[in-house]
Structures are given as structure tokens and as C-alpha cells.
Amino acid sequence: MKPISKRMEAIPASGIRKFFDLILSTPDVISLGVGEPDFVTPWHIREAGISALEHGHTSYTSNWGLIELRELISASLRCDCGVDYDPHGQILVTSGVSEALDIALRVLVDPGDEVIVIEPSYVSYKPCVRFAEGVSVVVPTKSSNEFKPVVDDIRKRITDKTKVLILSYPNNPTGAVLTRKELEEIADLVNEYDLYVISDEIYSKLTYNGEHTCFSSLNGMKERTILLNGFSKAYAMTGWRIGYAAGSREVIEAMMKVHQYTMLCAPIQSQLAACEALRNGDKSCREMVEEYNRRRRLMVAGLEEAGLECFNPRGAFYAFPSIKSSGLSSTEFAERLLEEKKVAVVPGNVFGACGEGFVRCSYAVSIKDLVEALERIKEFMEELDG
């Protein structure tokens, strides 16, 4: 038989999968490996989904998404971010940020174009760049700089072929957040080199030290930014597969073309539930954020107590402690912790080479589990010492 496409061969099989299978097959694991909220979608939002089914909303919608939802998204972007997006032509409802990311890259990138990815980063960016036949260029960051990119490090990697810069703050896996001023410095660079920015702001509601700054709200950035956001994290709606992209007419129109032929539309029940989230979800979201914030402090204090130095995350729901004091590699640490203490964490190198020496610990788990997991990590570290 003929082989599958060369494009796919170029994408390495994820080495982490075996470890993940091990986690899934180990009984009684306390998992800090989760990348989604432990909360169930707030009831009023679930009710909206149920009601959608009861009323027979089981059809396709406009390829753009329900106008009702696009208008609500537009209003929320105006109110939360101070940016105006026309619900007719500048907003596209997608099946999660995942889909929006894929089609944004396909629309912007020609074969050989370079896309700058700041690491440690969410795992989908580099493969999606490949799918678009682009080339990822990595900018590493350091714990000592709070996992923030140094502008000159980005500049050094810009070539004639650089087309897109992917930004993702608050960050998965580090919890890093950039200040308005730091984002403005990046914006200057973007202007200078005539780049596009894909800004994945899926964790925008989950910030713990001050307000989120939307990249497209910066001077001159609206035209250059494809803003991706959604409902998965803020409203605990990961399984609904709903998100959106906002940007210039030209880019969104092109994304709509891909979306139209590949996804057609996001599920209608999810769109209606998302409407409810935007109309009445503030309170539920705020309560979840307050709870995450307590767990965040508990997590960081617990890790430090166990002897793992930890950068204080400012957003999302992950801590990214250094495991240097253990003398182990990220993978060894994660494997032994699973085997010896039945606690699952994700080795940091999964998120890029500069993530080696770190592990990602999610605090989207109950306080009870968190306390127990931290206790076990402490024991693990003590036994390593002894």
C-alpha cells in the first residue's frame, strides 16, 4: 500500500502517549495532569443546552455561528477588552479554540513561512503550523524571567520569512502573564516587522493579579491580531467544543471559507449554551476563579514546602515548578512520582525543550486531592533525599 502523506510523517508521534496510557491504567491516581476544569459546567448553562434540545434546536446554523451569539461575543469583547468587532464579518464561531487555531494558521501561512512559537507552550501550536506547511521557530523562555519572552530574543529569530507570532497569555503550562507594557513592546516589534499575531487568550478570565490585557486592544494591533478565545476554561465547557476567532474582515472571511468546508458550523446546542454563558455566566465564572486562586496559593506553598522551587503563576490553572532539586529529568520525575506515589504530573519537556527540568501541575483539582497530592510529593522528595 502507498504510505500516508509525507506531511504527517513529519509530525513526530507523541512520545508522551505511553506515559499517559500508564496514568490512565494506574488505579487510584491523584492526577495533577489535567488540562481542564474539574468543575462541571454551571447548571444554568447546562440548562440552556438541555432547553436547546427540548426546543428541537438540532440543525445547522449559519456558518459564521448564530448571530445572537456573535452579537454577545462582540459585546463582551467591547466590555472586557475595549475592542470593537463587528458581529457581521469580524467574528467567527468555531468548534473550540482548537479549530480556530488550525484554520487561522492555514489562512495565514504559505509553505515555508515561519511562525514564532514561544516555549514552553501549549502542545498544539507546532503541529498545527506543520499542517499548514509552515515552519515553527522557537523562542525559549526562562523561569528566572517568569517565563516571559525577551523582546530581543524574538527579534533575533525574525527573518524575511517570518509571518506570524503566536502569543498565549495567560500561559499553559507556565501560568505566565504579560503586563500591558510588555505586550506593547511586542506590539512595536510586530509593527516593525509587519507580522500577524495569533493571540490565544483562552485563559483570559483566569488571572489572579490584575486584569487581563487583550492583545488586539493595543494601539494598531486590531488589524494584525487574530484573537482566539472560547468557553472551555472560563465556563468549564471543554466538552461542548465551542470557541471563536475575531479579527480583520479579510482574515476572518478567509477563515470562514475553511470552516465552512471542514466544520460547517459549531454545534447549535453549544452555541445556545454559550449565549447563556455570556449573558449570565459572570457570577459562576467569578466563583470558579476565586476557588482556583485559593488552590493556586495552596499549590505553590505546597510545592515550595516539598523543596520544589516554583515560579508564582499569575493566570490559567497550572503551576510549573522546577524539579532541579530532585536531580531527575522531567520524565524520570513524572514516571517515578506516578509509580511510587500515584500522583500524575506532566513532564515539562512535552511543552518544549526549555521545559526540561520542570513539570506541569494542574490545580484544577479539588482541595482534598490537592492537599493529598502535595503531601505525597513532599514524601517523594524526602525519600529521594534519604
Added chain:
Amino acid sequence: MTLEVDVLEVLEKDARMPVDEIAKMVGVTAEEVENLIRRLEEEGVIQKYKTIIDWEKVGREYVYALIEISINLTEDEGYDGVAKRIAEYPEVRSVRLVSGTYDLLVVVREKTLKDVAYFVADKIATIRGVRQTVTHFSLKMYKEEGEILYQRDEGGRLAVSL
């Protein structure tokens, strides 16, 4: 959110949360939390720490009744007087003055149906000022004090995702 509110919210969810953990969660020292809780107790902000018990699980059956009480206001006694006289009975779990077609909503807990019936007839209906009572027996409790009491089949989140 103030520190005070933060600590109270943690305790409202779990009154047995160790001070050390609370301290980490709200980002101050254990000593500060201890002092704060002591002050809140002294000031009566924290009234009491109690449990929510599913008595059925240990075979103890209780009968709960919600009693609507209508009151004839007299010259010398307002709602307060009647409400307080009812509240003093240990059988009475809660007393609320409410808006609508009656005045007080009272929850009573007793061992048997008969106990409740006698209690209402002998103790409540006889209070001067009580014009009428309507008793609703509770058949099944689904949620109490914000806690769901039935088994929920929720989620199936994967143990690991990126």
C-alpha cells in the same frame, strides 16, 4: 475580596479545613488566620460549626415538617413575640418571617408524624396570636444547606490532558 471574606468562604465550604491549609490558600500566616478566626468567633460573625448529617444512613428516621403560620397582630405583640416563642422550642429547626399569604415559615423536626402533629396542635396553635397553621410534611430531602444529598453521576474527566 477581603481576607476576612476569603477565610469565611473557605470555612463555609469546609469548617474542618486545617488552619495551616487555609493560611496557604489565602496567602497569610497560620497565626494571622488563627487570630482572625478567633476574632470572628468572638464577634459572632461565625456563630457555630455544625455538620450536615444524613441520619437515614444510620437508621435514624426523622420527620420534618414545614409549617406555615398566619398571625393576628395585637396591640401588645408584633411578629417578633410569636416568632421568638416558637423559636425557643428545641424541636424547631428554623423560623423565618416571610412575605406572601402567611407570616412565619417554621421547620420542625421530630421522631414521628404523631409527634409533629401533637407539637403543632399543642404548642404552636395555642400560642396567642396564631390564627392558622398549615403543615407540610417533608417527603424527601434533595439538598440541605447548599449540599446535594443524592448520588450524582458526574463527569468522567480524563486523568490527563494537555
